[in-house]
Amino acid sequence: MKKWLLSSLIVVAIAALAACGSKDEAANKGEKAEGLLSDGKLTVGVTAGPHEQIVEKVKELAAEQDLDVEVKVFTDYIMPNIALDEKDVDLNLFQTIPYLEQFNEDRGLDIVEVGKAVTFPMGIYSSKVKDVKDLPKGAKLGLPNDPTNGGRALVLFETAGLIKLKEGSGNTPAVKDIEENKNNFEFIELEASQLPRQLDELEAAAINTNFAIEHGFKPAEDSIFIESKDSPWVNVLAARPESKDDEAIQKFLDVYQSDEVKQFIDETFEGSVIPGW
Structure with a gap:
């Protein structure tokens, strides 16, 4: 009887330790999931077309700085922000500040601007x-x-x-x-x-x-x-508030606003897309 009781106590103790270990492991995974490069990539949501083309160029240049960028393409103006809020992407690029402010108000979100991108004259x-x-x-x-x-x-x-x-x-x-x-x-x-x-x-x-x-x-x-070239409707890079100062995002922004990308925009779109920084 005593042996059975002792065995039972040992099993319970091992189970408790395993449970603690699982919780700690889950917590660590949770912390890792919060990091933007937890899967080795910075995932950027864009609308199809010029934004996609520009970010593909940024991806190429970012790789030279050991920043791995994954581009996720959307075909509307709703899902990029939903995906950002739900952490399916780390950053998005498709919208102007007035649109972002209205979207936040309508949906009860808190997405924030990270930096200026380009202007698309309507x-x-x-x-x-x-x-x-x-x-x-x-x-x-x-x-x-x-x-x-x-x-x-x-x-x-x-x-x-x-x-x-x-x-x-x-x-x-x-x-x-x-x-x-x-x-x-x-x-x-x-x-x-x-x-x-x-x-x-x-x-x-x-x-x-x-x-x-x-x-x-x-x-x-x-x-x-x-619209004239001094249009105020500049598109912005946007992120969740808790990650806007993340090192990966800041590195991406620096590459995006580089002279190489500006030259690519000017040569590719010939005035139809204008650098806004």
């Missing part, structure tokens, strides 16, 4: 006219359906002389903020990535540069009106 495109002045009365004009890019498009329409917005409507007005529409233009709000595909169904549309380039347009040549 343009107005048409398969039917060559000049915004030639748009007929009652023309259907497409614009993104998210508040930030939609507001940006409306400001672009105003700058092009097509409409007049209410005073004080800021950088993110809505269609309801149109004060003057002399030509009775009809505004069609669509998901940003769909606008190039729907262009033949519209007289014109305000399209983000990354989606325009992905569709085969050369913004500086093919747009019928485009």
Whole structure:
């Protein structure tokens, strides 16, 4: 009986030690998981098109500094931030500050800017006219359906002389903020990535540069009106607040904002994408 009891106590003790070991191991794994290079890579989420091309160049240069970058490509403006919040990526690049602020507010997130990237001047495109002045009365004009890019498009329409917005409507007005529409233009709000595909169904549309380039347009040549080069809508690198100062992210930012990458942008996109740092 005593031997059985002693054996039982030994088994319990071993199990307890094993459990403690498992907890410690799990804790260590948890701590390791928090490190951005826990799997040997810095994972960066980007939208397809120019951002992808630029980050692939950064990846090439970062490898020379022993920074292994994995590029994860998205085709919309929602999932890159969701993936960042859920730790599927460590960093993302696709959005402007107004979009980021609105997304954080709408979703209750706390994603933060890490550094400036590039500016994609939004343009107005048409398969039917060559000049915004030639748009007929009652023309259907497409614009993104998210508040930030939609507001940006409306400001672009105003700058092009097509409409007049209410005073004080800021950088993110809505269609309801149109004060003057002399030509009775009809505004069609669509998901940003769909606008190039729907262009033949519209007289014109305000399209983000990354989606325009992905569709085969050369913004500086093919747009019928485009934002000026001093556009305030610079895209930013974004991260979770607890990792924004991580050494890997800072190294990536340094490579991104290097002269080599600036030269690559200038030579590759010929003014359609502008370094914003």
